[in-house]
Amino acid sequence: MKNVIVICGATATSKTKFAVALAEKLNTEVVSADCMLVYRGLDIGTAKPTKEEMRGVPHHLIDVAAPNERFSVGDYRTAALPVTEKLLAEGKQPIICGGTGFYIDSLLYESAFGSAGASEEIRAKYAAVLNDAGKEAGAAYLHRLLTKVDPESAAILHVNDVKRVIRALEIYELTGKKKSEQNDTKTPRFPFRAFAVGFPREELYRRIDSRVDDMFSRGLVGEVEGLLKSGVSPSAQCMQGIGYKEVIDGILNGVPWDVVKETVKQHTRNYAKRQLTYFRRMQNLTIIPHEVLENDETLQFMENLI
Known part of the structure; x- marks a missing residue:
């Protein structure tokens, strides 16, 4: 069986550009692994690749869910696994491209997170927090607890x-282990090689700030207003994504737009930092310097590895 190829890493690191260049060279297809790109109508705030950016390379698992739908890791695996297996059966090397680690893990490993067992007592304890504190405050409290033990x-x-x-x-x-560590002892479903584009931290943050500025210039506020007017709930899962949640605060709560934009930048930088930590643990990962992203020698080097 040929290796599955994984292009992962932090936001704003040219994953799509990287994946498309490699897909063109290998005559293969891309399976998106991004928890925001699955939603239809969320284009600007997700930096969804355009047809021009895809350059004719087929992309899967983009625009597969309505904005008001909940789309879980299990839903992703159910949809992405048959696509990946079909491409392998056709003799192609699927390129899994994205920054949502849980999506990638669910696809690569046979039973990601399933071997830890379950405890109704523990679940009941945390459910009681929601009941006592209220849904919104309780959810925030539980998330803070998780941040402390498994950032x-x-x-x-x-x-x-x-x-x-x-x-x-x-x-x-x-x-006694983080969920994010569980895959260290898992057996991969497919043989795979993973790649990420490496940027110096300062350059990554500059790229993030530039991307956020571009999103607002292209009409992110109007996109969110349109979604709300179409009946999408402010509490919908898709509206909790970075960029959307902050803009909703601006629309509904009157937060000044300069504050909203700076908050989106800071939240995105924080998210990118945590993504880097998450993917650093990935098996079979090679970091490609950003300066040689589409260099023919680099693509040939990658082709030799995979």
């Missing part, structure tokens, strides 16, 4: 994704 998992999970936050806390209590 990598907390960085990936939305505050309002209470079910998975509780599951991550449960795994930690049952095993």
Whole structure:
């Protein structure tokens, strides 16, 4: 079986550009692994790749869910696994591209997170927190607890994704290990090689700030207003994503727009930092310097590895 290729890493590190260049060279297809790109109508705030950026390379698992839908890791695996297996059966090397670590893990490993068992007592304890503190305050409190014991998992999970936050806390209590560490002992479903584009921290933050400025210039506020007017709830899972949640604060709570923009930048920088920590643990990972992103020799080097 050929290796599955994984292009992962922090936001704003040219993952799509990298994946498309490699897909063109290998005549293969891209399977997106981004928890925001699954939603239709969320284009600007997710930096969803355009047709021009895809350059004719087929991309899967983009625009597969309505904005008001909940889309879980299990939903992702159910949808992405048959696509990946089909490409392998056709003799192609699927390129899994994205920054949502749980999505990637669920696809690469046979039973990611499933071996820790379950405890109704632990779940009931955390459910009681929600009942006592109220849904919003309780969810925030549980997320803070998770941040203390497993910051990598907390960085990936939305505050309002209470079910998975509780599951991550449960795994930690049952095993003494972070959910984000569980794959260290898992057997991969497929042989794979992983790559990430490396940027100096200062350059990464500059790219993030520039991307956020561009999102607002392109109409992020109007995109969120349109989603709300179409009936998408401010509490919908998709609206908890960075950029959308802060803009909603501006629309509904009157937060000044300069404050909203700076908050989006800071939240994105924080998220990128945690993503880097998460993916640093990935097996078979090679860091590619950003200066040689589409260099023919670099692509040939990668082709030799995979």
